[in-house]
Amino acid sequence: MAAASGPAACAPWRPAFQSHICKMPSPEFVFSTVARNEQGRCVPRARYCGFRGFFGELQLHQEAEKELKQQEKEHDKDAPTNPPVFESDMPTITTDVRMEKVENVASSGGAVEAVFWIKEVMTQWRIKGKAFVIGGSPEEKEEREAREEVKKGMRMRDAGGTAVGGEWSWEREITMYFANHTPVMRGSFKYPPPGRPKSEVQSDQTLHMGEDVYDLHDPVARKHFRVVVIRPEEVERLDLSQYGNPKRWKWVFVDADEVGDKGTVVKEDGQRGRWQEIEIWP
Ligand SMILES: Cc1cc2nc3c(=O)[nH]c(=O)nc-3n(C[C@H](O)[C@H](O)[C@H](O)COP(=O)(O)O)c2cc1C
Known part of the structure; x- marks a missing residue:
């Protein structure tokens, strides 16, 4: 893959967000999207999803690493895992x-909001x-x-240096x-179609419940498996840790075009800009 064109540095909200996420025993959040009802009107949709880290920075479980090493030789002659050359501030889920x-x-142009309530630090994050x-x-x-x-949200870990560890692939x-x-x-x-009535006739015999999948390239499971990457544009932190003294901050990603400030912003491939931080009334 060609060099990433993303922001040059870590987002200013990222260190605090990350340290909070680490305190969650099982990081889950409300993932909201926009749908259209039968009358064509915009309606909100929300559900819980598991946070799967920031894109490019996946922390592999020991077992996953072992399985990748065992199986990937057949599919991938070079390496079972990607070299850790990228990082990003883009949360991911799988679905x-x-x-x-x-x-x-797809139908809303990707408009989403992710809401985390991290009780351990009494803080709500909205991305x-x-x-x-x-x-x-x-x-x-x-x-x-x-x-x-x-790619526009990815950056090299070793900015300005050389990426070591071989070729990275999607x-x-x-x-x-x-x-x-x-x-x-x-x-x-490999389940039958999620959300469809159980009473519907199932003609596809490859779809069923109760199968443990060990093959990392199982054609049916992989046909349905997706990674959803959220590229943040606005992030909000509501700190309720001090009773009677709530605090709230907002960070807005301003694209280089909008900033128009030649001294501070580099515009390359459309995505470089900068985060602006504002403390707001709670
Ligand atoms: C704690 C928890 C974690 C979940 N994690 C995911 C997830 O990571 N990905 C996912 O697609 N669904 C996840 N689900 C299921 C969703 O909430 C939802 O029921 C399902 O994705 C169907 O949603 P949709 O039809 O709106 O797409 C999770 C549910 C719970 C309760």
């Missing part, structure tokens, strides 16, 4: 392409931005476009996400 949230993302769904075939135009958009990254699920969870991508 099934047949679920409504994927359609919501508003655009989501991109990857994990389909690179032959598809939508997949290529989504990858291009994700396919390998998505396989790493799949491997990071337990065999039972991988099996959920």
Whole structure:
């Protein structure tokens, strides 16, 4: 992959957000999308999802690493895992392409909001931005476009230096996400169509519940497996840790075009800009 074109440095909200997330025993958040009802009106949709880290920075479980090493030799001659050359401030989730949230993302131009309530530090984080769904075939135009958009939020870890550890690939990254699920969870991508009535006749015999999936390239499960990448545009932190003295901050990502400040912003490939921090009334 060519060099990432994302922001030059870590977002200013990231260190605090990350330190808070680490305190959650099981990081889950409300993921909101925009849908259209039968009358064509915009309606909100929300559901819980598991936070799967920041794109490019996946922390592989020991078991996943072992399985990747065992299986990837056949599929990938170079390496079982990607070299850790990228980082980003883009939270990810994994999902099934047949679920409504994927359609919501596609039909709304990717408008999403992620809300975390981190009781351990009495803080709410709201991340508003655009989501991109990857994990389909690179032959598809939508997949290529989504990858291009994700790239805009990625940056080299070793900025200005040389990337070591070999070639990075999208396919390998998505396989790493799949491997990071337990065999039972991988099996959920072979369920009959999520959200459809159980009474409907199931003609596809490859779809069923109760199968543990060990093959990281299981064709049915991988056909449905997707990674959703959220590229934040506005982030808000509401700190309720001091009773009677709540605090609230907002960070807005201002694209280089809008800033118009030649001294501080570099505009390359459309995504470089900077975060502006404002403390607001709670
Ligand atoms: C704690 C918890 C974590 C969940 N994590 C995910 C997840 O990471 N990805 C996902 O697609 N669904 C996850 N779900 C299920 C969703 O909440 C939802 O039921 C499902 O994705 C279908 O939503 P949709 O039809 O709006 O797309 C989770 C549910 C709970 C309760």
